[in-house]
Amino acid sequence: MSTKRKYLDIYEEIARGIRNEQFQPHALLPSEHELTSMYETSRETIRKALNLLSEHGYIQKIQGKGSVVLETGRFDFPVSGLVSFKELAEQTGSNSKTHVHSLILSPVPPALQHALEVQETEQVWEVKRQRKMDGENIVLDIDYLLERWVPGLTEDICADSIYDYVENKLKLVISFARKEITIEKPTEEDKQLLDLYPDSSIAVVRNYVYLDNAELFQYTESRHRSDKFRFIDFARRHR
DSSP states (O other): OOTTTHHHHHHHHHHHHHHTTSSOTTOBOOOHHHHHHHHTOOHHHHHHHHHHHHHTTSEEEETTTEEEEOOOOOEEEESSSOOOHHHHHHHHTOOEEEEEEEEEEEEOOHHHHHHHTOOTTOEEEEEEEEEEETTEEEEEEEEEEETTTSTTOOHHHHHHOHHHIIIIISOOOEEEEEEEEEEEOOOHHHHHHSOOOTTOOEEEEEEEEEETTSOEEEEEEEEEEGGGEEEEOOOOOOO
16 A cells, blocks of 8 residues: 555545445444554554545444444435335335324414414324334434315325325325425434434435425425435536
8 A cells, every 4th residue: 555545545445345244334343543553554544544434424433432334325315306205115125114103183383384384273284204214213204284285194194105195095286395405413302213323413304395286285304314315316507
């Protein structure tokens, strides 16, 4: 290894080992001290390599513990599309399961009246669903749906697909959505309902979803474990 490229070479060798499962997901990498001896280099060089591994999603550095190997397989989440979890799971071919944590019909909460563009007299469904893919709870969906557009909602419908119910049973046309994506610290509810690492962050996708008559019928917070998803889009430059 050349001195100039040494940390890059170390990064590439460890990354290859993670991809080939020489280092198993959730296991600890050797310590900085051990890696320094293994590669006969300085601790600063090892830290540069570890920082690069962290930036590229191969490891999660946990204070007082070390570097935990992450699973390198990520699910593609289409930013510009309107795709249900059921459709996403079918596209990826992953083993998925939905657990309905709660389903409540109540007056729209004051904090959501502006988001849903309604008055406090409106009835709204609040649905919380844990999404499990390949054995881990990695998404918490919190949906608010106006009852006048989506009557008769049940736990069975929520466990299967709300969009399938809306489009095929209620014969409504879901047309477009406005989305906001932020990276946030997990809430206590996230910690309770998702399988998180100690230093995990949450990618929050807030959806304002409209029917073809331009009526807003749904507001959603889709809370993703950030190490498990890759948010993708297609862009074309107009000239």
